[in-house]
Amino acid sequence: MKKIEHEIIKRQLPKSATGIQGFDEITGGGLPKGRPILVCGGAGCGKTLFAIEFLVRGATEFNEPGVFMSFEETNDELIANVISLGFDLEDLIKRKKLVLDHVHIERSEIEETGEYDLEALFIRLGYAIDSIGAKRVVLDTIESLFAGLPNQLILRAELRRLFRWLKDKGVTAIITGERGDSKLTRQGLEEYVSDCVIMLDHRVNEQTSTRRLRIVKYRGSIHGTNEYPFLIDENGFSVLPVTSLGLKHVVSNERVSSGITALDNMLEGKGYYRGSTILVSGTAGVGKTSIAAHFAEAACKRGERVLYFCFEESPNQMIRNMLSIGIELEKWVKKGLLQFHATRPTLYGLEMHLAVTHKAVNAFKPDIVILDPINTFVISDKEVEIKAMLMRIVDFLKASQITALFTSLTSSESSLESSEAGISSLIDTWILLRDIELSGERNRGMYVLKSRGMANSNQIREFLLTDHGVELREAYIGLEGVLTGSARIAQEAKESAELLIRKRDIERKKREIEQKRNALEAQISALHFEFESEESEAIKMIEIEQDQIKRLKKDKVQMAESRHVNSDFIDNINLKKKNNL
């Protein structure tokens, strides 16, 4: 794989890395080496800064000295202007890494008296290039020549020659140009510089401005064709390669607790996946921020870093409010594990927000990012753009293995689920909070709408905010729907009363049976007793009878003895009787 990549790089046009954050990514390595590049755009869009940074980075990071030929600002102005961005031009000049040359043209001083050329400018530039061995050149803004020199024909011919000359010199040159009405530049410089054209734009949309960069043309190289937002801040210029780099991010099987045990239980008892995207949506005041705060607190307790973007509350307000439900956030802020980033969504455009998010995430390197809430952007921009921006944020965070939690406010008028259609497909775990109005009460209900890659509970739980955090209760689900709050309590009471009655019933039945058993047993024992007494009576009678039989026999013998009849005689008699018969 590496070998193939290497070959591709080899075959590509040689490029000169700008060192500008993100720009080298979208151009596949930077600007075309040894060619003139046109950077055009309206006033105040950052042309000069782009050019300066190209030179400074070249001098400091790539050991390519540069020449800055300014037709507008003086050297002192230029040095003073960029020092706030951390560029010390004076030092670079001393170290022979940079040459500043201010070309001053005063129309009133000049008198044209015939044919001329700009050879002197060439010599001047050539001398500056040779004096430090420059590889990079900036001409800012060469169109000023048109204001100073009246003869356009000469000027155009000379500019054509200049760009040719720069190419022959082998320097990578940035030429800046003011944007024209119908053309890219006022004087049609794009006609001469045709290798690479970069357009900077500073657009105001709904009162918020966004800076954007677009590569109009780049001969001999593939490049991103989109408009990329860029940022100018204390670290200079940064372009955001915001288009998705493909859905190739590594996924984790690790789980992170939501900070609410009952919610973890709804998600297989383990919580969210690390690196997944979680959306908590619901109507106003249902406790979205509380869930986010729980998550943040749990992460801080594990020693992870949390970056919390709040777009509606100030950090202090947030800390105070969360304290009321028993979540202490301040100590984590002090420990440096939790960082708040509070801005109004209307402060700048979506892309700028994206850029700020990028920068903040790159600087803080959090494990968890919370955006609370995301739908405030709707005020400032269109839904399509928001989706694009969120997709970029999601992609970016996923690629960095950061777990993201977004909260979103849904208006109660529209359907809870459809209003999120814009972003729902980007979300891995979606927790829906809703208020349930019943019997003069408003209660909170919560359920897991979806959770990719896990067996989640399908139950609606009642969601309670207590002084020790969020609690989830099993909501009563009966014939009349979901019952919550006092209705649930009443229902529970009713149920327990019913249970009591049933219990009593059973006990009563048990007692009856016991009684029956007792009666039966008594009967059995009485019969038994009767039988026993009868039995003993019968035995006695039998004994008496037997005694009588014995006595009769005795009596017979005694009688015979008394009549002196011996037994033989008797026997004879008995025998005779037998024969007669």
Added chain:
Amino acid sequence: MKDKIAKVKTWPKDIDPTLSSHSNDKYVLRLYLTGSTCRSVLALKNLEQICEEYLEGRYELEVIDLYQNPSLAKGDQIIAAPTLIKKLPLPFRRIIGDMSNKEKVLLGLDLRDIHK
């Protein structure tokens, strides 16, 4: 000219010499050329002619070849070639081109009045 000055009460005195005729001033001129191209040669020829005609004996002309002294281009803010710089008398002027338009050269050197 003198009447005009008398009428304007708050006329700054240092402007006076620049407005007055340069008929006696000494001219300090510097001509920047780029090698011996035909344009350079033409410019030099034309200039010498004009100087001899109008500034005889009171001008100082320095001719610089930028190819040999490229560092000088930055100091005098030279971009076009040939360029003639009128250092003195004030005001500072640059006259570019091959000097073939005599009218304009004289205008640049503040010598038009005399010519008339």
